[in-house]
Amino acid sequence: xxxxxxxxxxxxxxxxxxxxxxxxxxxxxxxxxxxxxxxxxxxxxxxxxxxxxxxxxxxxxxxxxxxxxxxxxxxxxxxxxxxxxxxxxxxxxxxxxxxxxxxxxxxxxxxxxxxxxxxxxxxxxxxxxxxxxxxxxxxxxxxxxxxxxxxxxxxxxxxxxxxxxxxxxx
Numbered sequence: 001x002x003x004x005x006x007x008x009x010x011x012x013x014x015x016x017x018x019x020x021x022x023x024x025x026x027x028x029x030x031x032x033x034x035x036x037x038x039x040x041x042x043x044x045x046x047x048x049x050x051x052x053x054x055x056x057x058x059x060x061x062x063x064x065x066x067x068x069x070x071x072x073x074x075x076x077x078x079x080x081x082x083x084x085x086x087x088x089x090x091x092x093x094x095x096x097x098x099x100x101x102x103x104x105x106x107x108x109x110x111x112x113x114x115x116x117x118x119x120x121x122x123x124x125x126x127x128x129x130x131x132x133x134x135x136x137x138x139x140x141x142x143x144x145x146x147x148x149x150x151x152x153x154x155x156x157x158x159x160x161x162x163x164x165x166x167x168x169x170x
Contacts, residue, residue: 004066009039017164020139024152027161037159061124064112068128071105074098 013035016025029036049058077098080087113121137143156162 004062009035009042012042013038019142020135022148022152023163024155024159024161027156027159027163030160030162037155037161040159057120060112061120064109064121065124065128067105067108068125071102071109074102074105078102 012021012025013028015021016023016038025035025038025041027037028034078095081095081098
């Protein structure tokens with residue numbers, strides 16, 4: 001979880017830069033060159049998540065979700081290893097490592113549900129699947145809400161941020 005605290009703001013920044021989140025999250029501070037909007041957004045999400053619950057529950061559900069995604073990534077890696085045998089790979093690891101990680105992630109996702117079944121695991125899964133409701137129109141079909149350009153410009157002025165392609169080098 002500690003590593004995620006440091007990387008989540010940067011992941012949000014890159015996701016926005018790739019068009020998977022709102023444009024303002026892809027911008028950096030004009031003086032400090034940090035992804036301030038993305039870090040602030042991630043921090044606000046963390047605060048909202050801790051309000052209704054306690055820290056132990058937050059760690060449990062975060063771990064459940066994280067290992068679910070780690071398992072899906074390993075499954076994709078294994079599938080691509082066999083379906084695209086001749087693809088160029090910058091790094092290639094022995095297939096046994098993703099298999100071990102996949103088995104560990106399956107255990108770490110299923111064990112908490114068996115050990116202490118809670119409706120919250122279903123809620124977490126439904127919340128993840130609900131992301132498709134946003135992905136399909138806004139990312140896949142590139143729909144933009146009216147007023148987003150004005151919101152982005154206003155937010156840029158308030159946070160003193162600019163798109164990375166307009167930042168001076170050095």
